[in-house]
Amino acid sequence: MNTPTDDSNSQLRYAEYVLGVLDADARAEVERDMASSDAIATAVALWQRRLLPLIAESAPVDPPEYVWHRIRQQLALEPSSMVARRATPEAVRPRWWNNLRFWQGLGLGASVLAAACLVLLLAGPRPSGTTPSYLASSITQGDGQVGWTATVDLDHHRVVIVPTRPQAIAKDRAPELWLIPEGQRPIAVGMIGGDAPVTLSLAPRLLASFGPGAALAVSVEPPGGSPTGQPTGPVIAKGLLDTSGGAIQAPLANPRHPLDS
Numbered sequence: 001m002n003t004p005t006d007d008s009n010s011q012l013r014y015a016e017y018v019l020g021v022l023d024a025d026a027r028a029e030v031e032r033d034m035a036s037s038d039a040i041a042t043a044v045a046l047w048q049r050r051l052l053p054l055i056a057e058s059a060p061v062d063p064p065e066y067v068w069h070r071i072r073q074q075l076a077l078e079p080s081s082m083v084a085r086r087a088t089p090e091a092v093r094p095r096w097w098n099n100l101r102f103w104q105g106l107g108l109g110a111s112v113l114a115a116a117c118l119v120l121l122l123a124g125p126r127p128s129g130t131t132p133s134y135l136a137s138s139i140t141q142g143d144g145q146v147g148w149t150a151t152v153d154l155d156h157h158r159v160v161i162v163p164t165r166p167q168a169i170a171k172d173r174a175p176e177l178w179l180i181p182e183g184q185r186p187i188a189v190g191m192i193g194g195d196a197p198v199t200l201s202l203a204p205r206l207l208a209s210f211g212p213g214a215a216l217a218v219s220v221e222p223p224g225g226s227p228t229g230q231p232t233g234p235v236i237a238k239g240l241l242d243t244s245g246g247a248i249q250a251p252l253a254n255p256r257h258p259l260d261s
Contacts, residue, residue, distance in 0.1 A: 014040070015047045137216045139239040147237040148192070150177075150216050157202045159189065167194030169220060176221040178231060179206060180238075182213030191225055192218065214241045 016022050017030045034041040135152040147167060151160045161177060169175055175194055178186040187209060190200040219226070220233035 011043070011047075014044045017044060017047075135210055135241050137239040137241045139216055139218055139237045141237045146239075148218060150239070150241075152202075152210055152241070154207055154210065157204060157207065159200050159202060160197060161192045161200065162197045163193060163195055169194045172223070173220045173233065174223045174225075175218045175236070176225050176231075178217045178219060179209055180215045180217055181209040181211065182215075184209075186217065186231060188226060188229060189216075191221075191223075210241060215239060216241060 013022075013026075013030065017027060022030065030040075030044070034044055133153070133155045135150075135154065137150040137152075138146045139148040139150060141147040146164050148164065149162050151162075153159070159177075167175065175192050177189040177192045177200065179189050180186050187206065189202070189206070190198075192198045192200070215238055217231070217235050217238040219231035219235045221231070226232050
């Protein structure tokens with residue numbers, strides 16, 4: 001029997017069970033452990049409470065076709081196999097997290113979901129008052145829609161930026177990510193993609209700047225980045241960083257240029 005621990009592998013397994021991504025054997029093993037251990041059952045229940053609010057706070061939306069196209073490509077699914085999968089009933093009892101409408105009900109495209117799950121799965125429960133290892137941000141554009149999500153991994157000095165939809169960026173320009181510590185000037189983090197996830201390494205000196213009140217912003221710059229060390233093009237998206245270590249920060253309604261007073 002598995003024993004409950006605070007390590008990330010155990011917490012990841014419980015979260016994967018809640019998300020319904022374990023295979024039948026692994027899922028059955030977790031269920032046996034839950035039946036024989038109150039501690040494991042409690043850990044799984046905590047993950048359920050973390051994920052359920054995502055459904056309640058989001059309106060249903062169909063992911064765009066390009067998302068499904070990418071999924072089909074990555075999984076190498078042929079049309080015939082897709083039909084066969086639809087026609088074959090699941091051998092185990094259905095759960096709400098195995099239902100496609102559940103994922104659509106999150107109101108997130110597949111790219112956003114990946115970033116959200118990264119935060120929720122890897123952050124893990126942490127004691128009150130401790131420093132979170134993972135931070136998150138929904139980087140919102142001027143139309144009020146989330147343009148990118150960001151997951152900051154402080155332990156491994158990196159940030160994962162995921163676009164929620166293809167971004168209309170001129171061919172001779174590129175989006176650049178900025179960290180804006182509260183009350184300070186923007187700090188360049190790196191160039192990001194408009195249509196694909198990007199992982200950027202973080203200089204150790206930057207880690208202390210990811211504190212309460214910090215924000216991330218995206219500006220449009222020359223392909224090599226701003227020549228001045230500060231945003232020179234329009235700032236097209238901005239979002240606060242959630243420093244609680246367990247959820248994605250609600251987006252800002254009205255992104256502002258970081259140099260605006």
